[in-house]
């Protein structure tokens with residue numbers, strides 16, 4: 001049996017994704033100690049996890065140092081990497097939207113859009129024929145309209161709490177987001193049997209979670 005290297009995103013997605021792998025019947029430790037270890041070997045299953053920042057998962061998979069990975073659709077849309085998207089795991093569900101201060105219109109010549117997702121934002125506004133200036137930030141995006149750095153933001157919304165607590169309102173729904181199983185194209189060919197088995201087992205969990 002070939003060994004599989006799986007790139008797992010640390011943070012929000014990790015717990016749900018790991019629970020799904022357990023449910024799929026993989027013989028993994030019930031709880032992975034939240035240690036500082038970034039590589040976890042599971043010899044019984046011939047699986048090796050590498051734990052990375054969510055934005056880096058597709059990088060490892062594209063370069064083939066991980067055979068498969070779990071990544072948010074937001075990250076995949078933003079980066080457009082050469083990876084196969086195999087399955088929608090339907091976990092870590094949220095969406096990307098534009099937001100801003102209430103009762104404001106985007107009537108400036110090139111409205112300023114603050115975002116962690118410059119490509120998604122640019123594509124969206126281009127698609128609706130709006131010319132915008134993108135201001136790229138790495139976090140606390142909601143601050144931008146509050147302090148006059150931007151007219152609108154393009155960011156993830158989950159519960160809506162961050163927008164509400166910062167006095168912002170949602171303007172446009174842009175796209176739905178959930179976590180996806182991705183594969184390196186060469187690994188998919190070379191380790192097809194193992195990867196297809198994994199996809200089948202996870203698909204069953206996805207269907208069960210829908211019921």
Ligand SMILES: Nc1ncnc2c1ncn2[C@@H]1O[C@H](COP(=O)(O)OP(=O)(O)OP(=O)(O)O)[C@@H](O)[C@H]1O
Nearest residue numbers: 010011012013054072073074075092093094156158
């Ligand atoms: N409320 C949410 N906010 C942000 N990301 C969410 C949310 N809900 C689900 N997600 C998913 O989780 C991923 C981000 O996870 P996380 O917040 O742990 O990463 P991060 O923002 O890069 O972390 P960090 O703040 O450590 O840089 C996103 O790519 C998205 O697919």
Ligand SMILES: O=P(O)(O)OC[C@H]1O[C@H](OP(=O)(O)OP(=O)(O)O)[C@H](O)[C@@H]1O
Nearest residue numbers: 139140141155156157158159160161162
């Ligand atoms: O709708 P909500 O449930 O409030 O979730 C959305 C918020 O969560 C994310 O921020 P995160 O906590 O990752 O912080 P950061 O991007 O500011 O680092 C996202 O960028 C929003 O700010």
